[in-house]
Amino acid sequence: MKLSALQQSYTNRRSNSFRAAGGLDSSVDGSGKSPAAVFWLVLHGLCCLISLVLGFRFSRLVFFLFFSTASNGGTSGLYPSTPFLGTTADIAGSLSFQANSSPNLELPPNRTAGGISSSRVVVGRHGIRIRPWPHPNPDEVMKAHRIIERVQREQKLQFGIKNPRTVIVVTPTYVRTFQTLHLTGLMHSLMNVPYDLIWIVVEAGGTTNETASLLAKSGLRTIHIGFDKRMPNSWEDRHRLEAQMRLRALRIVREEKLDGIVMFGDDSNMHSMELFDEIQKVTWIGAVSVGILAHSGNTDELSSVVHKKAEEENLPPPVQGPACNSSEKLVGWHIFNSLPYVGNGATYIDDRATVLPRKLEWSGFVLNSRLLWKEAEDRPEWVKDLDKLDGVSEEIESPLSLLKDPSMVEPLGSCGRKVLLWWLRVEARTDSKFPARWIIDPPLEVTVPAKRTPWPDAPPELPSNVKEISIQEHTEKRHAKSRASRSKHSSRSKRKHESRTVDPQVSAKVSEE
């Protein structure tokens, strides 16, 4: 462009005049109206006008042309970021530029005159170096993650638990609709535990291949045993049977002389990873706080009554666990307050009412496995021998029945203030059908034609159907419309739709394998 050529000549002249006037200090404040000063001012004004016309700071070009020739190599990687500023900023900037650039040029002569050895570091404006592809490299990201992992492992070694003990997890289970759901959740939690683990799974109704195949995926050391009775239908009986199953597992610990910390991991609970770190601190028997999620998801009248009551009375969040006084000593127990639920609790599996926990859940307790051994050197006297209990003659409600003196329980999780696991019993109806191993084989063939098509050539039947009230129609229409665009979306809503008939309490997450 002609204008830019004019520019270049101008700028070259300017840079020449820079060199000539090398000795002239730019801070001409108060030094009088010498002709040189006037000349500078005029030139200054001219350059400002030119910047105004051009719309950007041409002085930047000057500088880079000059700087790149003057500097000693190595600037090939210079990628300046040059946001072109507005004109008002130009003027202000160009003024400061004038002031700043000349000392830059004066600098080399000053320095050598001063006798100081030249430094690599140059004062003044530098380019901002940006590499051609300023985005993360996936290999390096992986390397960084490995470094972080190594650092964290070292931290754990230094500050974490020294001499971690094996964790022995006791789980009663039985084959049912949601067994896969619950057991997979528990399995994944256990697979993330950084300590050695032994998983004792007691299955009601005998061992089955389904459960065994599930357990095989974990890669953990499992002991899978069957229990001869079938799971009864009422919650009361279930709880009793589960207690017996747990005792059976404890007997295995005793027979095999397994060494470690026994914790009761029910498959329907949710465990936090902190729990496994915390239970390493137990000496003989400890208790943690269990959060109870007893509210059901349905919008029944019953539960809404309970909700209202809870809000009115400002009930504390239901937590079961040890209670301490100010000196961190165990003084009592927080148990589940079942009063609001009196008469509304579920008795049978398919009841739509809330399922209530026992007074003290087994999962809130952890034991040192040596408590269960026949002969252990330093076993305390306040523990009953396991053989003497058989769970039939007397009701074993919680591990406290194993102790002669329940006050010897150690409260864990900063004395019960931290809730480390959550209890929630969610089960499907006893007659709910589900495919074995949740695999549909052979795949279903859908032959029902769509009631509504989104295709434009079909006559729009929508207006007449919108008036219909039933929810079912609504969801079908919704997913029929969206079928063309987002099949994933529609399949999810379809599934939600189906699961609604199964159990209103259940969320739509069906575990897939």
Added chain:
Amino acid sequence: MFAAEIFMHRFLLSSPVRTLNPEEADWFYTPVYTTCDLTPNGLPLPFKSPRMMRSAIQLISSNWPYWNRTEGADHFFVVPHDFGACFHYQEEKAIERGILHLLQRATLVQTFGQRNHVCLKEGSITIPPYAPPQKMQSHLIPPDTPRSIFVYFRGLFYDVGNDPEGGYYARGARAAVWENFKDNPLFDISTEHPMTYYEDMQRAVFCLCPLGWAPWSPRLVEGVIFGCIPVIIADDIVLPFADAIPWEEIGVFVAEEDVPNLDTILTSIPPEVILRKQRLLANPSMKQAMLFPQPAQPGDAFHQILNGLARKLPHDRNIYLKPGEKILNWTAGPVGDLKPW
């Protein structure tokens, strides 16, 4: 950051090394709070500092014979400002002025340090910038909190007020960090001022300590206290107490021109080296040497300064001037500085 001049004064007032007998003294200390001249906003203003220093020296040279005896060679001054005794925060102006002429023979205790720089006098003692010890102690988190941030930095990348175009501030290094790594998930960098700054540093593996207007930064001190490996991006920097603290083994040095490859550099450090650096950083004596606690504790930064001063003893015989001999030119320096403060 400039609080070191006050705390040094306080420390010496109550320290056992202080003597009230000038005849047996090895070093003379003149407390001059040159940064206490504040702007209306409360920010320190170093422009008049040379005049203040001059007036102070004039005062001591006219009232007591000890300055004239050696023309300041056995005096030391604490000048923890951007460019030390050059008394200006803009590098070019600072270089123009150079170190105040009257301080030529004195020992300077300063935070600034850059090799082959006008404002770093031979024989100066470089100290770490002041960081509040109580505040840092109160923000400690349990050491078993896993370090999950790879690189951490909070601060300016572009100083829009003083350097609207960029390329000036930090010699373009901070801007380069931002432009190259702003969308890199490993780099947690931003200009925010979070309340959890100290806690975040303790959760990071590397903390960037790039230069700003001056090459030194309090991030270095914070990184050492919180066990975060400092990544020092400042060419030719002289680090504090370089003779007592093995900076090469604790920190990572990256040249300013290598900033675009910072992620490659940091990820290619072998994990054993990183663990070793962290172990060295965990050494409590290292942390103690960076702090200026009130009251002074053994092994802290005051101790290290005294060590530095002690290493310069005994004074050479020839610093004592013969009567009538004058070396310093009292009228040197810019005209503006000659006015009394």
